[in-house]
Amino acid sequence: MLISLTVRNLAVVEDLALTFEPGMTSLTGETGAGKSMLVDALSLVLGDRADSNMIRHGAERAEIEADFNLDNNTTLAKWLQENELDEDEQCHLRRTISRDGRSKGYINGRAVPLALLKEVSERSIDIHGQHAHQSLIRPQTQREILDIVADNKALLNNLKTAYRDWSASQQELELLQSQAEEQKAKQELLQYQVSELESFQLTQTHIQDLLQQQSQLANASQLISVAEAGLHRIFDEEQAAAYDIINHTLSELEKLQDLEPRFASAVETLNAAIINLDETANDLRHYLDHIDLDPARLNAIEDELSQLHDIARKHHVEVEQLPALYEELSTELERLSNSEVHLAELQKVLSNKEANCLALSREIHEKRVKTAKPLAKQISASIKQLAIPSGEIDIEVVANSDEKFSEHGMDSVRILVRTNPGQPSGELAKVASGGELARISLAIQVVTAGKRTVPTLIFDEVDVGIGGSVAEVVGQHLRKLATTQQVICITHLPQVAAQAHHQLQVNKKHLDDSTHIVVDKLDRQQRIEEIARMLGGVNLTQKTRSHAEEMLDQAQQ
Structure with missing residues (x-):
């Protein structure tokens, strides 16, 4: 679980320290206040590519720190131990970005390559960006979604290693065969x-x-x-x-x-x-x-x-x-003279390696097929609640006829959708509109998030383009997720913000000819005021405040 985030001299952030709690936390504020900047900071400390232009004007270095609790994250704790980076049951990350373009990463005070920060990210947090639905139309993304729910990670890692080993032997064999006449x-x-x-x-x-x-x-x-x-x-x-x-x-x-x-x-x-x-x-x-x-x-x-x-x-x-x-x-x-013997031995070794890859691919295929129908049913139920009442999802898993495999297996995986009665199912990119695609993406994220092993989920304005009762349903889904995982949601929707257990307000202030970002933790009364602002705009009425209070009360039931 993410405990804290400290940001210094990054863009408009001069010095900001945030603490996070279990459950669902919403980050709200005016458009352009800098809410997504906090997600950018978190992405940087987790190994994303940095640019010296991100450094605050007048500063020589930006610095981001993040702390994670390991109590319910045995995967990360074990990884830290295996890499000799463990330190008193904590995971403290630090990233610095210098004006000269240099960037450094640290785990528990030890300097590490940025690739290791990314490995911490894989074991600690999932960040869903506001444009995540755009990648949903890619076959690779659709396959990865199914594999997450099918719990194929270990099998795919084994297949990746076996496939690369097989591929190297295949290349060696082809080289020997091409040289045979010359030899x-x-x-x-x-x-x-x-x-x-x-x-x-x-x-x-x-x-x-x-x-x-x-x-x-x-x-x-x-x-x-x-x-x-x-x-x-x-x-x-x-x-x-x-x-x-x-x-x-x-x-x-x-x-x-x-x-x-x-x-x-x-x-x-x-x-x-x-x-x-x-x-x-x-x-x-x-x-x-x-x-x-x-x-x-x-x-x-x-x-x-x-x-x-x-x-x-x-x-x-x-x-x-x-x-x-x-x-x-x-x-x-x-x-x-021995090359012919070596060629025969290599063909035998290659055959064994191919059999291993095929066995892994078949096992992955079986798990995908077993998972596809129940997952499609869950997503279908979810998108019906998100204002696509006639929506139906099918997940098609087709094995290659010749069992030709890659490091991802031997399947073609497609998520198909039907949005209107009487229409045949079709590819997402061809059938779903932009708004429908965004809602389908959100439904998939919510359904699959509980299947992910990471303890923290961050949703960065994934609710763009929805509102009303649909927004309330989204908030309810996110709150439900927060019973098993920490959920941090950047949102502009009052219906979603009201569902959160905790709320942080992000404001941009102008002081001494410079811009600063301030983040305040809101108590109940402050939450009512913020949700009322999100509902009614600048001129707040008592009726708007009462509506905001009612939304908060209903969410707590």
Whole structure:
């Protein structure tokens, strides 16, 4: 339930604080006094789009606050808890609008995105604007009205989630199917390329060995010549062999190291050199004994390398990059080979998701059909009381013949009306006049309001275009609603205002060259005066006041 509304520097409102009570409250005042401005303020604090032009002249920021009682609103209390916005069993909303265009929202003192304010709105309040009947001719609105009464919200939320999931899988499947031919050609090419590469031993080690062997065999004569020359210089050269020269020097130093101890280091180094020369000579002999000079082997290696170079050029890579290319092509081929399996799996998943959406759509359809006739009967009874004595409402629910579904189900929902005896039922836009449409809309709002889970209902001049006994009936309907929900009604009709449990009067005052809105809570005598004004205009008579008092007394019975 709405407890309070505070508005600062919004349009002509400078500083206004209102409190609200259970039951029905009417807001009345002269035309143009600013009654609807309070609804605008409430819409803003509940997340509606803001404009810096709304800020009062001379102020830098507008601010709106609203408090809601959570005692009978477990839905909102649970939502606040789930979003970690709960605070001592209260719901305090605050919205600021700055001159620079920035807008901020707060829930229980915590800054939140405006989308969260809208979520509070969905769980706390319904606002029926004075032009609500204009949207009634839309199929979407007619379907939503039926779903509210059928209590389809949870099912529709589940269907919305399931439908989006199904739609995403459907798009994925269509993409895979459209790519199937292209992938088939690509798969055939990859299969050929991989098979071609598989005929080679494509490892990094093998290719490096081939390149090394080819280089060695191609330069074998030079390698042998250098090895033989080296061995000759170390051992075989007369009088100039390195081994003999070093060994002779070592022998002479060893003879004299007793006389010169400092020769010991040189002796040690030369001993090591002798050992190293001996090992080097053995390595060169082993190399010369085992070097392969087989021309056939060289031809085979060069032939294999030639093929590898050819295939590398075909793929625009170096020979050394062929192993990595083979791995890449093999992986892609495996992926494409598995795409057919993935396609079959996706078709199975999609079929299950479609079955889920169909099951939800059928359940929603059944509830709509079950609800349509009783709801039409209720609305028909209500519009008869609203000066359409021959009015009859039918609600048509037709499932698509092919069970094609959307996130809203698989039904076409139409509200049909007959306003005169003997006429067939027809679409609202074609059969009902503007005035009749307004009254039908009001009847629907009154009938369905009790089915809504929100604790507060606001009616903003929805009674435009009616009067007399019809207006009294409207007031009675709203008062009856107020036994289960808080009803706030902005009205210009005395018959409606008199039915309220509480009455607030909105006045526009001009002070110091500026305009201010003042809202007063009226006691009984003040209500009589206000209702008399609404009945009789400027010059009030005792008879008008007596009539106003009688209306108040009758409403309280």
